[in-house]
Amino acid sequence: MIRIDDTRCVRCGLCARVCPLHCFHVESDGISIHHEEYCMHCGHCAAACPSAAIWLDDTDPDTLEPLSPLPDTTSLTALIKARRSIRDFKQESVPENVLLQALDTVRYAPTGKNLENVSWLVLEGRDTLRRVADCVIDLFRQDKRLAALVRSHERGADPIFRGAPCAVFACASGEYDLDMVNCSIAVSALDLLLPTMGLGGCWAGYVMRAAALDENVRKAMGTEEGLRPLAGLMVGIPAVSYRRVPARRPLRVIMVKGETA
Numbered sequence: 416m417i418r419i420d421d422t423r424c425v426r427c428g429l430c431a432r433v434c435p436l437h438c439f440h441v442e443s444d445g446i447s448i449h450h451e452e453y454c455m456h457c458g459h460c461a462a463a464c465p466s467a468a469i470w471l472d473d474t475d476p477d478t479l480e481p482l483s484p485l486p487d488t489t490s491l492t493a494l495i496k497a498r499r500s501i502r503d504f505k506q507e508s509v510p511e512n513v514l515l516q517a518l519d520t521v522r523y524a525p526t527g528k529n530l531e532n533v534s535w536l537v538l539e540g541r542d543t544l545r546r547v548a549d550c551v552i553d554l555f556r557q558d559k560r561l562a563a564l565v566r567s568h569e570r571g572a573d574p575i576f577r578g579a580p581c582a583v584f585a586c587a588s589g590e591y592d593l594d595m596v597n598c599s600i601a602v603s604a605l606d607l608l609l610p611t612m613g614l615g616g617c618w619a620g621y622v623m624r625a626a627a628l629d630e631n632v633r634k635a636m637g638t639e640e641g642l643r644p645l646a647g648l649m650v651g652i653p654a655v656s657y658r659r660v661p662a663r664r665p666l667r668v669i670m671v672k673g674e675t676a
């Protein structure tokens with residue numbers, strides 16, 4: 416529900432400019448609201464309003480968090496280049512409050528249609544992860560190309576979770592065609608955030624693939640009814656650090672240019 420506080424509204428029309436679904440119309444005597452049923456609750460109107468005049472879904476605009484200064488390009492570039500997949504973790508468990516703080520921040524990652532439909536499944540403890548890895552390996556036994564992986568698991572190594580003390584999975588119903596994208600964006604944001612909190616991660620691609628194919632794996636993971644773990648990350652305290660940025664393939668880009676900007 417959208418409500419404009421007329422005592423505050425300065426009729427600048429910014430709400431109408433930022434609303435992706437054109438719910439606001441600028442009239443000669445003020446702003447009117449149209450097709451409120453299309454509102455996707457993205458909050459852009461309330462976030463942009465210079466006079467904090469917009470109540471969205473009963474949220475008092477004065478309670479919205481003010482913006483903090485952004486990291487500069489150098490800092491963010493350094494983070495993107497320094498983030499590495501971690502496959503060697505300390506035995507210590509991940510502090511729950513730190514993990515929850517990271518997941519809480521990731522709520523602000525974008526979702527298609529602002530569905531905000533990503534929820535998290537956190538698997539903790541080596542015994543839990545081993546049980547899930549056993550199930551993943553059972554599925555992989557059917558694929559001869561994965562024989563080396565199966566052998567490594569049977570020898571007691573952990574090629575699936577890489578010895579991590581914890582793994583987190585972004586889950587959605589899978590009914591929306593962009594659910595996998597939503598979950599991957601959330602995990603990607605988490606992956607970037609972790610090194611700033613003394614943690615490290617590595618995408619759990621084998622588990623993602625196995626969970627997509629096999630209900631037994633989803634069950635072993637404790638996936639909630641109606642949800643699918645669509646993207647995941649092993650998480651822990653890194654036992655290794657890196658000194659340099661590894662080389663990457665050169666930038667490939669095609670620019671299709673028009674005559675006007």
Ligand SMILES: Cc1cc2nc3c(=O)[nH]c(=O)nc-3n(C[C@H](O)[C@H](O)[C@H](O)COP(=O)(O)O)c2cc1C
Nearest residue numbers: 498499500501502574575577617618619620621622
């Ligand atoms: C979708 C995806 C799935 C991945 N799955 C695994 C995995 O199951 N096990 C693993 O050790 N690494 C996995 N990785 C990590 C990649 O191997 C790694 O990102 C790549 O080698 C580049 O290294 P960097 O992340 O340090 O830049 C995965 C990465 C992505 C993006």
